[in-house]
Amino acid sequence: MIRSVAIIGAGYAGLACAVALASEGIQVTVFDRSHVLGGRARLLAKDGHRVDNGQHIIIGAYTELTRLLRHTRVSPKVLERLPLTLASPGRLHLRAAELPAPLHLAVGLLRARGLDWADRFAVLRLIRTLKRKRFQVPPEQTVHGLLHETAQTPHVIAWIWEPLCVAALNTPIEDASAQVFANVLRDSVAAHAGASELLIPRVDLSELFPVQAARYLATRRGKLGTGTTVKAIERVEGGFRLDCDHPTKQIFEQVVIATAPYHAPPLLRSVGGCERLAQQVEALPYEPITTVYFALGGSVRLSAPMLLLADGPAQWVFDRGQLGGEAGLLACVISAHGEHEQLSREDLEITIHQQLERELGRRLPSPDWVLTVVEKRATIACRPGIVRPDFKTPVPGLWLAGDYIDSPYPATMESAVRSGTAAAHAALRFMPRT
Numbered sequence: 001m002i003r004s005v006a007i008i009g010a011g012y013a014g015l016a017c018a019v020a021l022a023s024e025g026i027q028v029t030v031f032d033r034s035h036v037l038g039g040r041a042r043l044l045a046k047d048g049h050r051v052d053n054g055q056h057i058i059i060g061a062y063t064e065l066t067r068l069l070r071h072t073r074v075s076p077k078v079l080e081r082l083p084l085t086l087a088s089p090g091r092l093h094l095r096a097a098e099l100p101a102p103l104h105l106a107v108g109l110l111r112a113r114g115l116d117w118a119d120r121f122a123v124l125r126l127i128r129t130l131k132r133k134r135f136q137v138p139p140e141q142t143v144h145g146l147l148h149e150t151a152q153t154p155h156v157i158a159w160i161w162e163p164l165c166v167a168a169l170n171t172p173i174e175d176a177s178a179q180v181f182a183n184v185l186r187d188s189v190a191a192h193a194g195a196s197e198l199l200i201p202r203v204d205l206s207e208l209f210p211v212q213a214a215r216y217l218a219t220r221r222g223k224l225g226t227g228t229t230v231k232a233i234e235r236v237e238g239g240f241r242l243d244c245d246h247p248t249k250q251i252f253e254q255v256v257i258a259t260a261p262y263h264a265p266p267l268l269r270s271v272g273g274c275e276r277l278a279q280q281v282e283a284l285p286y287e288p289i290t291t292v293y294f295a296l297g298g299s300v301r302l303s304a305p306m307l308l309l310a311d312g313p314a315q316w317v318f319d320r321g322q323l324g325g326e327a328g329l330l331a332c333v334i335s336a337h338g339e340h341e342q343l344s345r346e347d348l349e350i351t352i353h354q355q356l357e358r359e360l361g362r363r364l365p366s367p368d369w370v371l372t373v374v375e376k377r378a379t380i381a382c383r384p385g386i387v388r389p390d391f392k393t394p395v396p397g398l399w400l401a402g403d404y405i406d407s408p409y410p411a412t413m414e415s416a417v418r419s420g421t422a423a424a425h426a427a428l429r430f431m432p433r434t
Helices: 012-023 063-071 103-111 117-132 143-149 154-169 178-187 210-218 261-271 275-282 345-360 413-430
Strands: 004-008 027-032 043-046 049-052 079-082 085-088 092-095 198-201 223-226 230-236 239-244 254-257 286-295 306-308 316-319 329-335 369-380 398-400
Touching (some): 004 012, 012 027, 012 063, 012 210, 043 369, 049 286, 049 329, 049 369, 063 413, 085 154, 103 117, 117 154, 117 178, 143 154, 143 178, 154 178, 210 223, 230 261, 239 254, 254 413, 286 345, 398 413
Parallel strands (some): 004 027, 027 223, 254 398
Antiparallel strands (some): 043 049, 079 198, 085 092, 230 239, 286 329, 286 369, 316 329
């Protein structure tokens, strides 16, 4: 008997689920309304330019994504591996040493430029406090509250903890969950040295895993239905039938909804019996991410592939020319809500160009082109008390997957692929023994 599973959504969660099932000989069919693979971490072709819809960083602690990359035979060379580094021109340079933990952080702090001894001791105090508490903090505590409790200096907050929090959780420290932040610190800077490494993709986000996953599926009877919108899921004898704009009569034993969270409630309601779960997903709050790309020409090269910015509104700048992209292409990232949302797109681009000149300390050429990408619902807000749904639904054989599913980590690509793998394992357990 051929086992069949439909997966709705060809992002990182859906394709991780598909790879896990196909590895066990299950026939999977992946549907996605877009023709571009990757979901909310994908290649974007706009105005004749090809860029990512946002800049993503992977850390060494995010092991499931790197395992899937190896499993689908992605070359290790597609990831630029850097020691944990926080660098801002003329202000800060902190780089973890190439030593076993915890010496990698301790020696990195000792060598850091731009920190005084009070700053260094504050960083170590926070890590020691979390270790003493076994990285468990009150569930209602914010990152801001945790930093205040551990007497972090204003300089350390501004230059280390706030940038790391916003980068990892995409939520301001005043609102961000201290427990999730503690989980990230536990598995990165407080773990072995490799866990804190930064892994920056040298290829676009669609090519990094989704395209490779699709190739993997093609060798294992997997089917990919891009450009197909699934409107509803109907329970029928023997499983489920999908109402698509490209009609199919196939009945699937199980279905995994791996769409963005805001697309999931209508599908859940169409099945029946999932109203409460649909309302829970609808109640999730979101934070945006804005990425502004400047093509400044081959004469522009930053001192490092990634620099921390402090003079707002952009928080980070990535030199895509050092990461396998076009020379002189800079990607400036603004995470979470902020005052920048009140600016017009043109004013925002001018403001960030001026910010780059100030912080880099030099005049920059006028860009050959500028492209601004705004993901208004890039991730769920990682706040205390947010109830993230489980991958299980009230309907047997129907599962959820996505970066918003309950996880110790924030809404990242790692959370997405972990949820996809978890849904796949649940689907395998649900199948009757033959």
